[in-house]
Amino acid sequence: xxxxLLMAISAVVMGMAGVALSFLPQEVAGSLGMSEAAAIILxxxxxxYFGFAMINWTAKANLIGGIYSRPVAVGNLSHFVVGALAxxxxxxxxxxxxxxxxxxxVYAAFAILFAYVFFTTPNLKSKYNxxx
Numbered sequence: 001x002x003x004x005l006l007m008a009i010s011a012v013v014m015g016m017a018g019v020a021l022s023f024l025p026q027e028v029a030g031s032l033g034m035s036e037a038a039a040i041i042l043x044x045x046x047x048x049y050f051g052f053a054m055i056n057w058t059a060k061a062n063l064i065g066g067i068y069s070r071p072v073a074v075g076n077l078s079h080f081v082v083g084a085l086a087x088x089x090x091x092x093x094x095x096x097x098x099x100x101x102x103x104x105x106v107y108a109a110f111a112i113l114f115a116y117v118f119f120t121t122p123n124l125k126s127k128y129n130x131x132x
Contacts, residue, residue, distance in 0.1 A: 001065070001113075001116060001117060001120070001122075003060075003063075003064040003065060003117055003122065004060050004061065006113055006114075006117065007056045007057070007059060007060035007064065008056075008057070008060050010053075010056050010076065010110055010114075011053045011054075011056035011057035011060065012053070013053075013106070013110075014049045014050070014052050014053040014056065015049070015050060015053035015054075015057070017046070017049045018046045018047065018048070018049030018050030018051075018052075018053055019046070019050065020046065021042045021043060021045050021046025021049060022043055022046035022047055022050060023046075025039035025040070025042040025043040025046065026039045028042055029042055052075075052076075052079065055072060055075070056072070056076065059072045063122055064117055064122065065117045065118065065120055065121060065122040066120065066121035066122060067121075068122060070118075073114060073117055073118045074118060076110070076114045077111065077114040077115055077117075077118045080107050080108075080110040080111035080114055081111045081115070083107045083111075084104055084107035084108040084110075084111045087100055087103050087104035087107055088104045088108070091104050
């Protein structure tokens with residue numbers, strides 16, 4: 001699996017969410033029907049997304065999978081599995097919220113891909129052949 005592409009795409013997705021939530025928390029809270037006081041929680045969430053995006057972006061050139069970069073792989077796997085389950089639970093509870101279905105599917109896709117990366121051993125020969 002091309003983990004460099006996976007890490008870059010996840011970094012871009014989380015980075016865009018992080019920037020939006022960090023700089024537009026009141027607007028996002030209003031569009032989601034949340035109170036203005038909840039905007040601080042969204043802003044902190046934005047910082048978390050942006051930080052995770054930076055980790056994934058800087059780790060994209062590393063060998064990931066199996067025992068290699070295990071903290072990065074397990075962090076992403078945990079985030080996306082728990083996020084996918086939480087979003088799916090809420091999407092099933094209130095089926096009128098279409099954006100939740102989209103977010104749940106994106107999270108589920110990343111969860112499956114990071115599970116594959118976490119539970120398989122990368123092909124070391126192809127990694128070393130790319131760098132030479």
